[in-house]
Amino acid sequence: MHSALISLEKTFQPSTLTKVNDVLLEKHQVELWIKRDDLLHPIISGNKWRKLKYCLNHALTMGANTVISMGGTYSNHLHALAYIGKLLGLKTVGLIRGEAPATLTPSLLDMQQWGMELRFVSRSDYRLLRQYKQWNSLPNLTAGQYWLPEGGAEALALLGVAELVGEIDKSYDVLCLPCGTGTTLAGLVTAVTDNVSVLGFAALKNAGFLTVDVNALLPKLYDNWQINLDYHLGGFANTNAALLDFMTAFELKHQIPLEPVYTGKMLYGLYDLIEKQRFQPNQRIIALHTGGLQGKRGTLTPNA
Ligand SMILES: *Cc1c(COP(=O)(O)O)cnc(C)c1O
Secondary structure (H helix, E strand, O other): OOHHHHHHHHOOOOOOEEEEOOHHHHHOOOEEEEEEHHHOOOOOOHHHHHHHHHHHHHHHHOOOOEEEEEEOOOOHHHHHHHHHHHHHOOEEEEEEEOOOOOOOOHHHHHHHHOOOEEEEEOHHHHHHHOOOOOOOOOOOOOOOEEEOOHHHOOOOHHHHHHHHHHOOOOOOOEEEEEEOOOHHHHHHHHHOOOOOEEEEEEOOOOHHHHHHHHHHHOOOOOOOEEEEOOOOOOOOOOOOHHHHHHHHHHHHHHOOOOOOOOHHHHHHHHHHHHHOOOOOOOOEEEEEEOOOHHHHOOOOOOOO
């Protein structure tokens, strides 16, 4: 590992396991812990660090001085990348989906302040960028430039995600997490023991493509995972009153901050499945809090 990344990781806080005590869980005799990757770093979002770590190590090893990636106007991925770039002295370029907004979102303002060059890309061109899946596959890359596909979806990202599984010192049956590109899920799938199943909750509508994408990232076929497509609540970053009420009650009761795009929706879905008795009594569930709390700014009004 490159020494700059080792030094950076030394500043991180541990991602602890927090037991959730709840009458609903007692009633259905399931146990739930939250793996707190939101605690890792106040700015660098949990699963984004896990995914970026070995990709950035590769970039530094290749002698890259610039990392180029893509994302939306609230992207946790670009936000984390911009901040790490500033800390490591790497130039960063963000290809942002859609026309430049009249006022930059808080996330974009942060990125800009940390030195990321923002380039706005039309929605159709943005879609085309998704075909470039290898670090050196973006057309017109020059020497020293390293390409990171959307969401950091690279085989190397799986190695960093796998490390979080090694930190879990409890026996458990199900590992739940929210899914965007499915890269984090793929990393978990490679690392859990045979008796554990991984259950993803898609944050996007019509996310049937995830099965293909996850299999493309995995080094072989695994049958220990599944992605639930039923809790997008109308689409990516869409919210409704039921979700926001659930989150407010959960945060108050358990003192764990949530955001509505990923972890809030996952827990909302998980609680609903528990209520519908989709889990056997005595099952032990770990839900991964993937972080993302910065993206909360601007997403808190119900829009569905
Ligand atoms: C990006 C993100 C995800 C989705 O991760 P994928 O690896 O793309 O599936 C989940 N949670 C949070 C908080 C994120 O920022």
